[in-house]
Amino acid sequence: AQSVTQLDSHVSVSEGTPVLLRCNYSSSYSPSLFWYVQHPNKGLQLLLKYTSAATLVKGINGFEAEFKKSETSFHLTKPSAHMSDAAEYFCVVSGVYSGGGADGLTFGKGTHLIIQP
């Protein structure tokens, strides 16, 4: 079975400062890993995706994430936060035998990102 742990339920940063959202995963197989963002009362938007190519993955809106197999981590970062980044962020794992079924995604519980002016 696979699982995802998002280490912080809430992260608060000031506008213009760096963002770090932490994610650890466990998987018996080579996973595909994703970060999705959900704005209030909206659907989910894919930020970026790792599928065993480059370990540093660049996504939309200036976000990037680094896959570290030795640490089983896939942390999301952004150099400078913007007010529009305030949202819920989900770390997600998929694999042949994901916990959600053969082709379902397994979601972390989410990190609520708060941007202080």
Added chain:
Amino acid sequence: NAGVMQNPRHLVRRRGQEARLRCSPVKGHSHVYWYRQLPEEGLKFMVYLQKENIIDESGMPKERFSAEFPKEGPSILRIQQVVRGDSAAYFCASSSGGVVETQYFGPGTRLLVL
């Protein structure tokens, strides 16, 4: 290109009624997934369908819940005899293939059971 469409966006039902949620995938996508999001939680996988077939329903409750994806028309998630615990946001996603393909999500249907 139109993304994944879900309707209704909001649905209110009384206990014991039926709820019917619709999902139209991205044009050309033949794989549909349904997820449920309870308050303050991440999404939980419910069911994976391809056209006219249920591939994996391991996340879907055995009673009262059913899903279909007919040859023509949207995918339907049906909840019979709703209870208060069914109140949640239900998201549909579609992809062009299986596990290695990105899933694109719709805006969700927020079900409230009174």
